[in-house]
Ligand SMILES: Nc1ncnc2c1ncn2[C@@H]1O[C@H](COP(=O)(O)OP(=O)(O)OP(=O)(O)O)[C@@H](O)[C@H]1O
Ligand SMILES: Nc1ncnc2c1ncn2[C@@H]1O[C@H](COP(=O)(O)OP(=O)(O)OP(=O)(O)O)[C@@H](O)[C@H]1O
């Protein structure tokens with residue numbers, strides 16, 4: 178597998194009237210071709226902010242970004258943080274594409290589906306063709322894509338408008354739009370959150386097929402640990418803007434190492450659990466990113482604080498330590514693994 | 522006094538046709554189309570089904586926020602389906618609602634104290650010890666700091682706002698609370714706090730819940746029995762245990778098989794039933810069984826004859842019902 182994305186020490190903050198919002202701090206992670214990396218964490222933990230940074234979508238005037246985002250597409254290599262806007266525009270929608278939770282926010286209500294699909298194709302492929310050939314090719318490609326994402330009767334429906342499609346169909350159209358240029362990297366930000374489980378199952382299946390078809394690297398942002406267990410190879414767990422644990426899907430679920438990850442896994446009910454025991458909630462609330470707690474950001478909610486004798490969790494900030502190859506966490510605890518997930 | 526706090530019989534709620542710029546329609550939307558179920562005192566009944574199947578409409582009709590098209594709503598041994606005016610107001614204090622979006626349901630310009638006190642005001646109730654003391658007690662009950670009585674909704678987090686909504690619902694000592702997606706907007710760690718709170722309050726006050734949610738794992742956790750709806754009709758009712766272990770209706774089976782399980786090993790081995798196609802429109806439901814257009818078992822009979830809701834073991838604790846010509850098992 179070849180390395181597609183390498184993020185090093187990425188920090189994104191927003192200066193606001195109320196203070197500086199430290200949305201992500203010193204993130205480092207990577208993604209290979211053909212691989213699915215899930216990013217999980219509570220609302221406001223910085224999942225979307227970090228993926229927007231990869232797409233080069235932050236407003237430079239209102240955002241402070243540091244670190245490196247190296248994209249490796251063979252000929253089109255790019256370091257996004259320092260790259261000029263026109264270089265980013267050349268890869269956005271071509272090599273890197275994104276789909277969002279709400280398809281209506283990315284589909285234009287007044288243009289036909291075909292119009293939107295062809296436009297996206299023409300921006301990156303139309304240049305060296307005369308306009309008539311280019312248009313014909315683009316429409317051909319649009320119909321082909323709709324067909325690929327499972328829209329029945331694609332030849333006819335390509336002329337329809339977004340409101341004529343159901344929620345699940347619109348999400349398929351969005352996927353077609355994101356994939357029309359055969360991207361290397363796809364970022365899916367809560368792609369199924371607004372959908373019913375039956376439709377979610379269809380869309381996740383489709384994403385898997387598309388990943389194979391295009392040999393893409395996929396970053397999947399979601400709060401649903403069931404979805405994560407189903408589709409991801411590796412997982413980044415975020416808390417208050419930091420990567421607190423990362424590892425393979427089995428590392429995270431069966432060899433849980435960070436107290437926050439353990440808390441997340443314990444707080445979800447499971448349809449296959451049978452017994453209605455009490456859920457183990459994480460006490461308290463996530464911190465404000467303007468006034469982060471001293472020390473480990475999770476310490477005000479962590480039940481292990483008193484068990485740590487080597488350090489003071491409420492004063493010192495834990496560094497990332499590798500607990501096994503490819504599996505690391507930010508925590509001072511002596512025990513490497515915490516009982517969670519299985520065998521609860 | 523019957524064991525049942527609520528019994529709904531053949532309830533229909535059809536909405537007058539709506540024409541939009543895109544479609545002219547003259548068929549009514551059959552949001553709820555002949556639904557029968559009951560809730561025992563102190564029991565939690567989950568109500569599940571895909572978006573648009575009529576869950577919220579059932580909840581709102583039961584609370585008499587709508588005038589039902591037909592059918593009976595027996596609450597506390599009294600048919601409330603036709604009540605009006607003051608009689609209806611009296612009943613409404615006994616059935617309360619908790620919403621999905623705690624923020625939009627709380628007046629941003631009022632303090633928490635005032636929001637909760639409004640329930641007392643509307644129903645002219647003066648609790649012993651005074652309203653302020655009663656509000657403080659409610660805040661403490663739902664795990665909020667009673668000293669925060671003068672704060673405004675925006676000063677609270679999402680989970681805390683949902684607690685405010687719960688405190689407000691509890692103020693009038695209801696017998697039934699309709700919880701419409703009460704934890705859907707909350708993060709998982711906060712979701713668990715609110716679910717546990719609902720559990721505790723139920724034991725303390727012998728509350729009955731109609732728990733509407735699309736998240737089947739939460740429903741499974743909190744419910745004693747579950748009602749499964751599809752396109753305005755009931756497909757299946759069973760105890761939570763039976764429904765999740767041995768679904769009888771193909772739709773229930775498909776729904777359960779679509780829920781991802783947070784366990785990678787199980788996910789790797791799992792077979793899914795992926796339903797094809799989309800939900801039909803409730804203004805133009807399929808003939809026969811409403812699920813027949815997406816059901817892998819459908820025959821000619823399914824496309825022409827409406828399956829009745831059949832109940833097995835009437836009156837015993839494991840009573841279960843299904844509406845299907847070819848049930849599983
Ligand atoms: N442009 C901005 N200006 C100021 N703060 C911002 C901006 N964009 C995001 N934030 C803040 O940065 C933090 C991280 O936001 P982000 O959208 O990445 O969260 P998330 O993990 O994607 O959450 P969710 O699950 O709710 O989508 C939040 O506290 C958010 O309010
Ligand atoms: N006031 C109304 N007027 C007309 N149609 C309505 C009205 N309220 C709901 N409907 C329609 O009735 C059907 C059932 O809606 P309802 O809100 O009860 O579904 P639901 O199961 O709660 O869905 P969701 O999971 O999306 O909340 C839908 O087709 C909806 O568009």
Ligand code: SF4
Nearest residue numbers: 473476479490508509
């Ligand atoms: S460093 Fe301490 S407070 Fe932070 S997560 Fe680990 S044990 Fe808990």
Ligand SMILES: [Mg+2]
Nearest residue numbers: 224225226366
């Ligand atoms: Mg986000």
Ligand SMILES: [Mg+2]
Nearest residue numbers: 576577578701
């Ligand atoms: Mg609803």
